[in-house]
Every structure is written in structure tokens, then in C-alpha cells.
């Protein structure tokens with residue numbers, strides 16, 4: 001069994017424990033109170049003047065364990081907004097990432113930035129949860145889903161007015177994602193089956209992404225040079241978690257990361 005398989009088994013068990021018709025009705029009422037902010041549109045706007053960064057609130061991970069013991073989602077979200085993030089990604093998986101839907105809601109309510117629910121989405125119920133807790137976009141991981149599931153979940157996200165970041169790791173997964181007709185593609189340099197991070201592979205995949213899509217480089221980005229290299233490869237957006245979360249003030253760290261690119265663009 002791979003790491004990803006283990007995570008998916010846990011995800012389905014946790015889901016079966018919290019899902020009920022009453023809870024679904026309650027979530028639908030909550031979801032009606034949130035008007036999703038355009039996640040893809042915010043990335044496109046930011047990318048016109050600077051590297052569009054999706055800054056990730058990530059307390060822990062299965063590959064690294066505890067990353068940021070002191071974790072205040074409101075403070076982190078505001079710091080990252082000040083530092084120049086175009087959007088936020090908030091991990092909501094509890095067992096492996098120590099995230100929560102509550103963190104998502106707090107972060108989203110603390111800033112104007114659109115927020116991604118970062119989780120292993122395998123069921124439409126999680127999409128209702130996402131909007132109810134003020135997400136503006138969800139992640140669909142191609143490696144975790146069949147083609148039929150991808151289609152169903154993408155349609156459910158569209159019905160909920162949430163944008164979809166469609167995540168792939170290799171050519172085969174990208175071919176499946178392209179068939180879906182996504183607007184946003186994320187190429188994750190981390191192999192979710194082995195946890196190995198290899199940005200060189202993601203560099204090669206960039207040229208296969210549609211030119212008019214939002215093209216997000218995910219994982220293993222920690223320096224201005226990384227952003228420059230991935231930009232040269234063809235990416236126009238960057239999902240950054242751990243390297244920011246390990247800094248005392250992640251917003252200051254993000255501003256420092258973006259500064260060389262802003263100077264170069266002047």
C-alpha cells in the first residue's frame with residue numbers, strides 16, 4: 001500500500017463517520033452564506049505583475065511531521081496577505097496534516113484573499129463542506145480519483161461555484177486532466193505515493209500545459225531562484241507551504257521571496 005492509499009483509506013473512514021443527512025442540510029445552509037471569490041481570477045490578475053503565489057497554511061505533513069507548532073490561522077493568513085500572496089491554501093486534513101475546516105473558515109474570514117480547501121476530496125459531501133467553511137476553490141488530485149470521479153466532482157464544484165485546481169504529477173495524469181478541460185492545473189513535484197520531491201520533472205511537464213490555463217508549480221519551492229526557474233519553465237503561479245511556515249513571520253519571508261521578481265519586472 002502506498003502513502004497515498006493509506007491517506008485515502010483514512011479520508012474515507014473519517015468521511016463516513018461525519019456524514020449524515022442532517023449534517024448535509026446544515027452545511028447547505030452555511031454554504032448559502034458564502035459567496036465564493038474567484039480563485040483562478042485572482043491568480044490571473046496577480047500573474048500580470050508578479051509571481052502569483054498561493055501561500056499554504058500547513059501545520060504538519062506526513063513526510064515532515066510537525067512543521068509549525070505555534071499555529072494561529074488568522075494571524076498567518078493576514079501575514080501572508082500582507083506579504084503579497086495572491087491566494088491562500090488551507091490544509092483541512094486532520095490525521096496527517098493537523099489541519100481543520102475550522103482553520104479554513106478562520107483564515108478565509110480574516111483576509112480578502114480567495115482560499116483553497118487543500119484536502120483529499122473523494123466525495124461531493126466534502127465540496128459542500130468546503131463552501132460552507134468559506135473555501136473559494138477545491139483541489140482534485142488526479143492520482144486519487146478515477147476519470148468518472150473526477151468528472152462528477154468537477155461538476156459538483158462547478159455547481160457549488162468553486163474553482164478547481166486539478167493536480168497532476170506525471171504525463172499520464174496530465175493526459176487525464178487535459179481530458180477534463182480544467183482551467184487551473186497544478187503540477188506537484190512531490191510524488192504522493194513515495195513523498196519524493198523532484199522539481200526537474202515538473203519543469204519538463206510545464207510545456208505540455210495549455211498556454212491559456214493557470215499553471216501552478218506545487219511543492220519544494222523555497223527561494224527566489226526556484227520561482228525564477230519554474231517561471232522560465234512555463235509556470236505562472238506557485239504553491240508554497242513548508243518553506244514559508246518554517247519562518248517566524250511567513251509574510252515577511254514571502255515579501256522577501258517576491259522582491260527580486262518585482263525589481264526585475266520594473
Ligand SMILES: O=C(O)c1ccccc1NCC(=O)[C@H](O)[C@H](O)COP(=O)(O)O
Pocket residue numbers: 003056058061062063064188190192195218219220221239240241242243
Ligand atoms: O507535504 C506532504 O508531505 C504531502 C504528503 C502526501 C500528500 C500531500 C502532501 N503535501 C501536499 C502538497 O502538495 C503540499 O502541501 C504543497 O504542494 C506545498 O508543498 P511544500 O511547499 O513543499 O510544503
